[in-house]
Amino acid sequence: MTRARRLRIFVLIDALGWTYVEDSRFLADLLPYRTPLRTFLGYSSGAVPSILTGVPPARHGHWNLFYRDPARSPFRWLRALRFLPDAALNHRVTRKLLKELGRRFLGLGPLFECAVSPRLLPELDWIEKRNIYAPGGIPGTQSIFDFLVDQWTPHRVYSYHRWTDAEILRQAGRDIESSDATFFFLYLSEMDALLHSHCQDRAAWQGRLEWYATGLRDLLSAARRVDPDATLTVFSDHGMAPVRHHYDLVTHVGSLGLRMPDDYLAVYDSTMARFWLFSDRARAQIVKHLHTVPCGRVLSDDELRELGVFFPDRRYGEVVFLLNPGWLLSNSDFNGIDWRPTGMHGYHPDDSYSDGVCLGTHKPTVDLRTIADAYRCMRGAVPAGAAVEGQHAP
Numbered sequence: 001m002t003r004a005r006r007l008r009i010f011v012l013i014d015a016l017g018w019t020y021v022e023d024s025r026f027l028a029d030l031l032p033y034r035t036p037l038r039t040f041l042g043y044s045s046g047a048v049p050s051i052l053t054g055v056p057p058a059r060h061g062h063w064n065l066f067y068r069d070p071a072r073s074p075f076r077w078l079r080a081l082r083f084l085p086d087a088a089l090n091h092r093v094t095r096k097l098l099k100e101l102g103r104r105f106l107g108l109g110p111l112f113e114c115a116v117s118p119r120l121l122p123e124l125d126w127i128e129k130r131n132i133y134a135p136g137g138i139p140g141t142q143s144i145f146d147f148l149v150d151q152w153t154p155h156r157v158y159s160y161h162r163w164t165d166a167e168i169l170r171q172a173g174r175d176i177e178s179s180d181a182t183f184f185f186l187y188l189s190e191m192d193a194l195l196h197s198h199c200q201d202r203a204a205w206q207g208r209l210e211w212y213a214t215g216l217r218d219l220l221s222a223a224r225r226v227d228p229d230a231t232l233t234v235f236s237d238h239g240m241a242p243v244r245h246h247y248d249l250v251t252h253v254g255s256l257g258l259r260m261p262d263d264y265l266a267v268y269d270s271t272m273a274r275f276w277l278f279s280d281r282a283r284a285q286i287v288k289h290l291h292t293v294p295c296g297r298v299l300s301d302d303e304l305r306e307l308g309v310f311f312p313d314r315r316y317g318e319v320v321f322l323l324n325p326g327w328l329l330s331n332s333d334f335n336g337i338d339w340r341p342t343g344m345h346g347y348h349p350d351d352s353y354s355d356g357v358c359l360g361t362h363k364p365t366v367d368l369r370t371i372a373d374a375y376r377c378m379r380g381a382v383p384a385g386a387a388v389e390g391q392h393a394p
């Protein structure tokens with residue numbers, strides 16, 4: 001007799017903040033166990049690896065996408081083109097070429113964006129070169145996908161690397177019915193873009209939540225036809241805060257009379273600016289200036305340590321400046337003139353809009369406090385000695 005398949009389904013919905021579900025009825029009947037999860041300071045590039053490995057960014061090594069490594073930068077050769085004027089280097093076509101080059105020929109993966117001035121690229125490297133949703137995707141740390149392979153647990157993983165959210169839900173439904181997999185991991189990424197543009201439009205995000213609710217309800221029904229005790233757990237990596245104000249730190253720092261990359265290097269994300277300082281003059285002027293900014297602050301090493309994002313080699317920046325919730329850096333390379341988001345994440349985890357969620361059909365077997373606890377929750381769902389004779393890990 002065939003042993004019954006025990007189905008465990010985990011769904012990661014990018015940017016599904018606690019503030020968007022705490023008062024709504026989003027799957028309240030199916031998923032009665034609901035709790036906010038504290039995120040880590042930063043963006044999905046650091047948060048998702050924490051969900052997949054159970055440790056903070058300082059331990060798994062992924063934080064922001066760009067980090068400084070001039071000796072190993074895949075763009076070292078661009079130094080030879082430094083004589084070119086900014087107009088040529090920063091041209092839209094140059095950036096597009098560099099993006100394609102990075103993705104196709106330099107092994108930087110499908111997420112690579114030329115989101116800094118090409119003049120600075122020879123100083124930098126890109127963290128997410130591998131597919132983090134595959135075994136070995138986060139070198140040096142065991143992810144849930146490495147663990148599933150180790151345990152010979154038949155499983156399926158779905159992400160934007162291959163599919164849209166609608167395709168993922170459809171494909172997972174089919175695999176639940178017809179494959180031998182017992183562990184399913186679905187990464188649904190499209191809520192993030194919706195909330196960036198519509199987080200202040202309740203009807204828009206509620207409509208999208210209803211769409212997800214229908215898809216997940218169908219998925220769980222399909223699973224329960226196979227295994228009446230099938231479980232479904234939804235979690236997210238961070239929330240989304242409404243953007244109320246903009247601050248042009250880029251222009252202010254640029255007008256201090258210092259030169260990049262000779263005096264300093266700065267990478268401006270949406271809510272965070274990271275600096276490497278190469279002269280005493282640059283250090284004194286930039287730090288002094290940052291202390292005058294009214295809508296943000298420099299994070300101390302102790303605070304970075306406490307937040308799980310302190311890197312002793314300073315690869316992600318010697319000075320980390322964080323904006324207050326609701327503020328956005330204007331003119332940063334990540335927020336070009338074409339993009340005016342009304343929602344943003346990447347603020348301090350203490351802000352309630354930063355919280356992610358865990359929503360489950362069953363009471364969690366582990367104490368859930370941060371997004372890293374999602375890993376322990378998934379790991380606990382992998383049956384010990386799951387290998388069945390004749391079955392092979394995918």
Ligand SMILES: [Zn+2]
Pocket residue numbers: 015192193196345
């Ligand atoms: Zn986002």
